[in-house]
Amino acid sequence: MSYDALLWLSFGGPEGPEDVRPFLENVTRGRGVPPERLDEVEQHYQHFGGVSPINRLNRDAMDAVRAELADQGIDLPVYFGNRNWHPLAEDTVATMAADGVRRALVLPTSAYGGYSACRQYDEDIERARAAVGADAPELVKLRHFFDHPLFVGAFADAVRAAIETLPSAVGSRHRLVFTAHSVPSAADAAAGPPEEGGHRYSRQVAEAARLVAAAVGAEDYDVVWQSRSGPARIPWLEPDILDHLDALHADGVPAVVVCPVGFVSDHLEVVWDLDTEAAERAAEHGMAFARAATPSSDPRFAELVVELVREHVAGAPARKESDFPVAGCTVNGAPCAVGCCERLRR
The missing domain is CATH 3.40.50.1400 (Rossmann fold)
Known part of the structure; x- marks a missing residue:
């Protein structure tokens, strides 16, 4: 099966003091977190000038993946989208659709299962596709890689x-x-x-x-x-x-x-x-x-990502060091197992 792009899907983080509060409000929306708790966490961010390192490190890792893809002769543009801060996944998927992307792989920046580490990324994919509508590309999420x-x-x-x-x-x-x-x-x-x-x-x-x-x-x-x-x-x-x-x-x-x-x-x-x-x-x-x-700054991380891509574009075997089942790969936000890792309702 052919793919047109790779979507790098992450949590997101503020990149300046003025970003911190709206970012935190995005993260906690609908969870009933009291304002005083947001005040406390906001001060943690302001301790570092209101900047989280995550967006910069994601961009650096994406550049390394682009270079590794080119070295291996894989023509796959890499797009960047976040759950909670710009560039937001909905906007990125809209850009992908406008660029003519019809089928893309998705790397969530988490190695694990569970709701926050896996299922919530499925929801991000489903929400972004719904926001774009009928022209949204098919999105295939790559598997867990904690044991790679x-x-x-x-x-x-x-x-x-x-x-x-x-x-x-x-x-x-x-x-x-x-x-x-x-x-x-x-x-x-x-x-x-x-x-x-x-x-x-x-x-x-x-x-x-x-x-x-x-x-x-x-x-x-x-x-x-x-x-x-x-x-x-x-x-x-x-x-x-x-x-x-x-x-x-x-x-x-x-x-x-x-x-x-x-x-x-x-x-x-x-x-x-x-x-x-x-x-x-x-x-x-x-x-x-x-x-x-x-590990995101380690050269092996770019190699890992491209290996996960090659499992789909070239039928490469899934390398892993545990006996745990291969899991986490989903299509268009559908969970990989019925009832798996659902959000708890309070």
């Missing part, structure tokens, strides 16, 4: 590089901690029927952590969560990274290496929640702290 050897290899090298930055006095006495964005526990459980359990976000994160830990030879490691929001009465995946740092300190751990395995690229919830809050908590405890890089 290039994804695992990029994180493994990033962990090794982070370890090298620790003080020599620490030696090998550090703890490897993997982190990903927390979600409500009930939402994580709503991943579809048991035979589709490989879609479950927490299971995929745990498997990615296991693969990276094995690649760096770490027999002992932890998987924790970060960036939770919402009412305290609603259970979310735990433990939280800050609570876990407290526990490690209580156990006498002198250093921690944090690998944000749940994230493809840096954005506010990496540079604030980890590089700022977690690093400060570790410093309060006198613990050495190092954070592994996210």
Whole structure:
């Protein structure tokens, strides 16, 4: 089957102080988030001049993918669309239609399953096509890639590089901690029927952590969560990274290496929640702290994306390092399994 383009579909982020509030209102629309919570998060963005690194890093990664596509002789223009900030997916899909694109592949900038990491991108695709109407191109979303050897290899090298930055006095006495964005526990459980359990976000994160830990030879490691929001009465995946740092300190751990395995690229919830809050908590405890890089700037990430493209344009086999089912590939926003990863209704 032939394709006319690749749509790079991401979360989006503000690119100036005046963007922050409307961006946050887009993110939280319909969720009943109180204004004082938005005030708090807005200050996190303003700490960095009102700019999230995510759009810049997406553009850099897209340039790398364009170069890799050209090197492999694949003529596929790459378009950029976001869920929550410009360029918005609806506008980008309209541009694609005006350019004559009839069938395109879609890369969501998440490696995982679950509602926020997967199903919500299906909804983005469905909404964008509906906004364009009858002329909207067919959109085929690429699969999950948390267990792809290039994804695992990029994180493994990033962990090794982070370890090298620790003080020599620490030696090998550090703890490897993997982190990903927390979600409500009930939402994580709503991943579809048991035979589709490989879609479950927490299971995929745990498997990615296991693969990276094995690649760096770490027999002992932890998987924790970060960036939770919402009412305290609603259970979310735990433990939280800050609570876990407290526990490690209580156990006498002198250093921690944090690998944000749940994230493809840096954005506010990496540079604030980890590089700022977690690093400060570790410093309060006198613990050495190092954070592994996210993979979007690694050359292997562009190779990974093109491999996913080649699965569709050239029938290339799906490379993966786990026994989890291949999942996440959808057409025009239709979920890949009945009842899979649906939004929880309050």
